[in-house]
Amino acid sequence: MPTRTFYQKLVDSHTVAMLDEQHVLLYADLHIMNEYTSPQAFSSLREQGRPVLRPRQQLAVVSHIIPTHPVGNAQRVIFDPPSALQASNLKRNCRGFGITLFDTTDDDQGIEHIIAPEHGWVRPGMVILCGDSHTTTYGALGALGFGVGTSEVEHILATQTLVYRLAQDMRIRVDGELPSGTSVKDLILMIIGRIGAQGARGYAVEFCGTTIAALSAEARMTLCNMAVEAGARAALIRPDATTFAYVRSHAANLDDAAFAQAMEDWRALHSDEGAHFDVEYVFHAAQVAPYVTWGTSPDQAIAVDALTPPSDEGATAQALAYMDLQAQQSLLGLPVDRVFIGSCTNGRIEDLRSAAAIIRGKHVAASVRAMVVPGSGAVRRQAEREGLAQIFIDAGFEWRQPGCSMCLAMNDDVLEPGERCASTTNRNFEGRQGRGGRTHLMSPAMAAAAALAGSIADVRTLHPGAGDSHA
Incomplete structure (x- = not known):
């Protein structure tokens, strides 16, 4: 069997059908929505009398439009009429289709890309879609996450799949210890500055090296989150002990036996020795300021x-x-x-x-x-x-x-x-x-x-x- 990259393994394991040399029908394990990318999709489903195929694999969050004034959760009110309508429509749609919603006054409300991992929704090997470009964040836990357009949300809700154009492979290696006074945010800003805002356009980027291995799970989220600012279509980090510990502490519904079985699968989620990358970069942590x-x-x-x-x-x-x-x-x-x-x-x-x-x-x-x-x-x-x-x-x-x-x-x-x-x-x-x-x-x-x-x-x-x- 030919060697494959981590990205290729994830795509292959979720391909429902090959459409042509550049496109596949990709299955999604999780679809995340926010208040401004879903209204048209729900309206169209209702007009056609279509259900949401797998409501338990949907998650919705009100995050972009909500005021953050320091008041109690019960008093959090969106005063802007168009924004309030977006939030109320999302609540109505989620209730009608049986979808989990972190609403305006929810005690756990927040930003979708922070809520999903901390509630155990994100696990290695998954494909995760969301109408937001920073869905690349989930690559920090070994999941293939990427943003989708508003017009694609309806198809995902109805079929749990997406017509997906394949990306090329890029590997970015970073070795060494980050200098005093610096962090992963400085590292990713340096990388983006070096390769450019379009430097990773069309690529799924895999980060590796001793610097990456030493990062916490949360720091890896920052790194993968901002990879899209270099044009990356996805960002990935091989799951390891840090990943497993994070997922175990947040996935409350996984018992010990299920977690042990899952880890056996997750350990295979890595690029094969000798796998081909279309582009490779090497950076040294000592260069970071x-x-x-x-x-x-x-x-x-x-x-x-x-x-x-x-x-x-x-x-x-x-x-x-x-x-x-x-x-x-x-x-x-x-x-x-x-x-x-x-x-x-x-x-x-x-x-x-x-x-x-x-x-x-x-x-x-x-x-x-x-x-x-x-x-x-x-x-x-x-x-x-x-x-x-x-x-x-x-x-x-x-x-x-x-x-x-x-x-x-x-x-x-x-x-x-x-x-x-x-x-x-x-x-x-x-x-x-x-x-x-x-x-x-x-x-x-x-x-x-x-x-x-x-x-x-x-x-x-x-x-x-x-x-x-x-x-």
Whole structure:
């Protein structure tokens, strides 16, 4: 039998039919929906009198449009009429078709890509679809996850399958120990900066190497989450002891016998020795520094102590102009108005621990409005139990309810025109966080440092070991 990559094994095991050389009918183990990608699909199903084929393999979450004001769960109200209608329609549709929903006032409500793994819905070897590009997150647990278009949701609901175009294979190896003061967020920003925003376009990316093996499960989620910012159609990491431990601790419905049997299958989920990859990259962790984006694309990123690139005609000049920066300018000391810690990229408990370690005993600069938005109700409760929430509150951060929040301008948490934000999110496009807003992507530790300084700062200068984290 020919050697196969991990990606090819996952596709082969879920192929219902070969359609042509480039397309297969792919079976989905899990389909996740949110409030804005599903209404048309449900309406069409009703018009045709079709049921949802496998409602127990569907999961729905209200996450993008929900306000994150620090009120009790029962008081969480969406005041924007169109957004409120989206949420109520999702609730009606899920009730009518028997689909699990994390609704607005649910104690475990949060961001879909944080809720699904922490409730044990994501396991190695699965194919997971969602109408959101950051579904690549699930590759951290050895699952093939990718985003689908709104027009495809109806087909998935009705058949539990998708007409899927095959990807090419890319492998990215990273070896060595991440330097003091850096994290996986810095690593992925460096990789995207090196290969470009389209560098992985059309590829399923497998991450490997000693650096990757040393990462926690949550850090791997950050890595796979942002692979899509290099154009990747999927991101994968071979399941190992770290994966198994995470899944075992979150999949409450797996008894010991079922888990042991599952692990036998999961151990075979890896690329064969000698498997062919169309493209390969090798990076060294020693090259990683705290990274910050200077422009309007995640690949427009530099080490915090480097200079912005020379301006020229084209994308560089346009990005610098939008960000109100100059060519060959240092970002160190650049004032920020807002700091946002959260999102499906960096809203997990390890991210909050990393930021709190920097904040502890200090205070946010008077010129900065800073907020922390946990990725889910479970993350919020754990942070409160560990005392992290109080650290943020004492330092002057707003401690808010879970949701997508300021990752994107679809809710109340938006930048005003001209405001500059140090953000732990995944995208820094023009207007992403609010019309005319300027976003600098960075790690939770770096965002915490910016909140204290009132400007972009190098977390390594705070004290030895500052910001050390695998998150």
